[in-house]
Amino acid sequence: MARAYNQNCPIAKGLDVLGERWTLLILRELIGGARRYADLRAALPGIATNLLADRLRELEAAGLVQRSEVPPPVARTVYSLTEVGWVKVLPVIRAIATFGLDFLEPTEDAVVTPLNGFLAGVLLGFDDPAAGGIDATYRVDIDSRRFEFAVRDGRLGVPQGPPAVTVTTAAADLIAARMGSTPQQRKAALERLKFDGDSRAVGTFRRVFQLG
Numbered sequence: 001m002a003r004a005y006n007q008n009c010p011i012a013k014g015l016d017v018l019g020e021r022w023t024l025l026i027l028r029e030l031i032g033g034a035r036r037y038a039d040l041r042a043a044l045p046g047i048a049t050n051l052l053a054d055r056l057r058e059l060e061a062a063g064l065v066q067r068s069e070v071p072p073p074v075a076r077t078v079y080s081l082t083e084v085g086w087v088k089v090l091p092v093i094r095a096i097a098t099f100g101l102d103f104l105e106p107t108e109d110a111v112v113t114p115l116n117g118f119l120a121g122v123l124l125g126f127d128d129p130a131a132g133g134i135d136a137t138y139r140v141d142i143d144s145r146r147f148e149f150a151v152r153d154g155r156l157g158v159p160q161g162p163p164a165v166t167v168t169t170a171a172a173d174l175i176a177a178r179m180g181s182t183p184q185q186r187k188a189a190l191e192r193l194k195f196d197g198d199s200r201a202v203g204t205f206r207r208v209f210q211l212g
Contacts, residue, residue, distance in 0.1 A: 017062050018092065022047050023055055027081070027089050030065065031123070032115055032147050033159075034078035043115075064089060086149075086157045090123075097124055101179075112171045114145035121174025122147070125210040128154050138205060139163035142171050151208060165197035165205045177211060 003020070005012040018024055022044060029035055029043050040052060056079060059065035064085035070076050081089065097119050122140055137150045137159040148159040169192065176189035190211060195202045206212050 014092075017058075017064075018089075020055065020058070022051065023059065024093065024096065026052070026055055026059065027064065027085070028093060028115070028119075030079060030081045030085070031090070031093065031149075032118065032145060034068070034070075034080040036076055036078055040079070059085075081158070083158050087155060090156050093119075094123060094126070112175060114142040114147075114171050117142045117169070117171025117174040118147050121169075121171075121178050121211075122209055123156075125178060126156065127208055127210055131155070131208045134204060134208065136164040136201065136204070137161055139166040141166065141168045142174065163197070164201040165195060167205070168194040168196070 004016045007013075018027075025044055026040060029040055035043075037052070037056075040056075041047065041049065044052070056065060056067075060067060063082060065079055066082045067077060067079055070078055101120070101124070118140060131151050132154045134151045134154075137148065139159075140147045148163065150157045150159045173189045173192045177186055177193065180186035180189055193211065195205070197205070
């Protein structure tokens, strides 16, 4: 059972929901879209199956995660962020990820995952003021994983409809485009990103996510 700080303070109340071990990592995984229970277990080695089930129930009760059934022939249960989850959780994830960037191992020494590529290359580059007035869904295919999301009213949200832009890339290139040690390194990585969509929509995406 989740523990509470029993303090009428916004930080304590926020930690009552998000401060338990594994909770933010579960939410991190769901930024990438709907995930099966088995997907979450595979992405979170070390979490006990009963603890994962408890955390998902707590997040559902908090209105941040929803469970849905994918119809046949797939016929499976998946978990995803709610609209409230996108609005409330994304700023927290972004702030912690920005803080954690300084502690990352060099990419040549560490495993570079699609999710790391998305966090560093896309999420951390999101320019809130530049996103004002935009209403579009985007898709980013990173190595073997697909990420879909929308930009609406200056914030990230649940994808709706077909993507205006699809980006195909490797996680290492996204990270290098954002964090390369030299301008030449960053430029070379950017040139390897593939953008599909109307040229104006692509330009908007690159501006909003600072991938110019």
